[in-house]
Amino acid sequence: MSLTIDRLEEEFQAKIDAGQNIEPKDWMPEKYRKTHIRQISQHAHSEIVGMLPEGNWIGRAPSLRRKVALLAKVQDEAGHGLYLYSATETLGISRDELFEQLHSGKAKYSSIFNYPTLSWADIGAIGWLVDGAAIINQVMLTRTSYGPYARAMVRICKEESFHQRQGYEIMLTLCRGTEVQKELAQDALNRWWWPSLMMFGPRDADSTHTEQSMKWKIKRKTNDELRQQFIDITVPQAEFLGLTVPDPDLKWNEERGHYDFGAIDWDEFWQVVKGNGPCNKERLDARRSAYENGAWVREAAMAYAEKQEQKRLAEVG
Amino acid sequence: MSTTNWPLWEVFIRSKSGLEHRHVGSLHAADAKMAMENARDVYTRRQEGVSIWVVPSSAITASNPAHSGELFEPAQDKAYRHPTFYDLPNELKHI
Numbered sequence: 001m002s003l004t005i006d007r008l009e010e011e012f013q014a015k016i017d018a019g020q021n022i023e024p025k026d027w028m029p030e031k032y033r034k035t036h037i038r039q040i041s042q043h044a045h046s047e048i049v050g051m052l053p054e055g056n057w058i059g060r061a062p063s064l065r066r067k068v069a070l071l072a073k074v075q076d077e078a079g080h081g082l083y084l085y086s087a088t089e090t091l092g093i094s095r096d097e098l099f100e101q102l103h104s105g106k107a108k109y110s111s112i113f114n115y116p117t118l119s120w121a122d123i124g125a126i127g128w129l130v131d132g133a134a135i136i137n138q139v140m141l142t143r144t145s146y147g148p149y150a151r152a153m154v155r156i157c158k159e160e161s162f163h164q165r166q167g168y169e170i171m172l173t174l175c176r177g178t179e180v181q182k183e184l185a186q187d188a189l190n191r192w193w194w195p196s197l198m199m200f201g202p203r204d205a206d207s208t209h210t211e212q213s214m215k216w217k218i219k220r221k222t223n224d225e226l227r228q229q230f231i232d233i234t235v236p237q238a239e240f241l242g243l244t245v246p247d248p249d250l251k252w253n254e255e256r257g258h259y260d261f262g263a264i265d266w267d268e269f270w271q272v273v274k275g276n277g278p279c280n281k282e283r284l285d286a287r288r289s290a291y292e293n294g295a296w297v298r299e300a301a302m303a304y305a306e307k308q309e310q311k312r313l314a315e316v317g
Numbered sequence: 318m319s320t321t322n323w324p325l326w327e328v329f330i331r332s333k334s335g336l337e338h339r340h341v342g343s344l345h346a347a348d349a350k351m352a353m354e355n356a357r358d359v360y361t362r363r364q365e366g367v368s369i370w371v372v373p374s375s376a377i378t379a380s381n382p383a384h385s386g387e388l389f390e391p392a393q394d395k396a397y398r399h400p401t402f403y404d405l406p407n408e409l410k411h412i
Contacts, residue, residue: 025382072362079359086343087323095345096322144360159363298347302323305348 016217021147024090032216033208037091038107039218040149043111044084045102049283051077053117054126062120069166070123076163087148093217094238105275113200114277121174121188122180127296129189129196129234136230137200145217165222168237175241184243189238190246197261198269200227206266231259325374326352328359330366338370346371 008027015022022028051074058074061067085095101107112130117123138160142153174185201223204210213219221229230249238245249262271277323345329338341360347354352371360366380388396402405412 023382026380027383076362079362082344082359083342094322152342298323301347301351305351308348 013215016145016215019217021150022145023147031212033091035213035216035218036146036149037088037093040084040088040146040152041093041098041101042108042110044081044088044098045107046085046113047077047081049109049113049287050130052283052286053113053115053279054123056117057120057123060120061123065124066170071166073127073163073166076159079231080152080159083152083155084149090148099291102286103291105284107271108273109283110193110199111269111272111277112270113283114272114280115191115195116278118191119184119188120190121170121184122168124167124174124185125192127163127165128171128237129167129192131160131163131167133196133199133230134236135164136172136226136233139221140221140226143217143220171241171243173207175243186243189243193246194264194268195272197227197231197264198272199228200224200267202266228258231261235259323347326356326371327374327377328352328356328358329370329372330360331368332365333367335366338368341365343374 009029011031012022012026012028015026023034043106054077055074058067058070061070063234088098089095095292098107102109110132135157138153138157142150144150144153144156170183171188174181193224203209203222204222207223210222233252235245247262249260251260253260272280273301275281324347325343325345325404327343328341331338344352344355344359346355353369356369356371361369361371392398
């Protein structure tokens with residue numbers, strides 16, 4: 001029996017090494033399956049919870065143009081959640097179980113969404129920085145080994161670039177506006193910069209999952225590589241806005257060809273991951289109540305469908 | 318049927334310039350009408366399609382990847398099904 005498993009694992013690894021995708025009906029190590037259920041579902045939860053901080057400002061968007069753009073972005077995030085829940089379900093778990101994991105606190109979502117949106121400028125900062133960081137991660141994941149996950153990423157990446165451009169356009173408008181508007185923009189950057197860097201996860205040295213993830217081509221680049229890529233791309237964008245990145249140690253390193261940057265507060269990161277961020281409770285309460293209050297709609301839809309089906313059978317029978 | 322477990326549907330879209338419907342994803346819906354409307358809402362937000370098919374996933378029979386070898390074996394040694402197998406002089410046009 002163990003000989004067969006060894007053989008299956010060898011063939012599985014050979015497929016990965018050859019750059020082939022793994023599909024739902026293919027044999028896979030149990031750990032590969034479980035890791036993907038965790039990672040893809042947490043990505044899905046992040047999309048849905050991520051609708052909340054931005055949804056907060058739809059009613060107060062300063063113009064119709066801003067309102068339609070923000071509404072469309074938040075709708076897109078719901079769709080992204082759907083693609084990712086669908087991808088997770090191919091691994092043998094139901095939507096109900098996934099929600100149960102989220103609502104009980106068993107499953108996590110990206111900790112960036114545990115921060116509050118305090119001003120309209122935050123909507124600009126989120127689109128520019130949070131979606132910007134997500135794009136870098138998601139472009140990398142379009143080459144992930146599990147087929148359904150990679151294909152979901154391709155679709156998401158196409159849609160994500162409008163999200164970032166929408167955010168940057170807001171920042172640009174504020175920075176070209178009044179003194180108060182400029183200050184709002186700088187304040188938002190000050191609050192969202194470091195949490196955005198934390199989106200890439202712990203340092204490689206502290207990341208327990210990274211080695212296996214790279215071997216199975218779940219991750220194609222490490223946390224630190226992606227974080228550096230984000231900083232290198234984003235700093236010139238901040239300079240263009242005339243804003244100051246809140247990092248006194250930020251400096252271009254000619255020798256490395258990258259920006260050197262200051263120390264991240266990992267205590268804050270772990271506190272927020274553990275549930276002690278500013279909005280963790282609020283986010284989960286909102287999701288639980290949405291699910292509970294929407295139960296009657298799901299039940300009514302099903303009851304109606306069954307009734308129609310009975311009618312149809314009675315007519316033909 | 319469970320009150321909360323909506324069946325799964327596969328969504329196929331044909332684009333304006335497309336010749337065939339392509340699989341774009343899946344969703345849960347209580348019935349065909351809801352599946353169609355949700356497919357429209359999720360998968361044609363940027364005018365991706367002019368035609369939508371929604372199919373209950375249970376209606377789809379998929380080939381077993383473990384048997385791909387034997388299933389697709391017949392075509393492996395039939396190069397004569399390809400135009401390049403046939404050697405004709407270069408001067409010939411339109412053939």
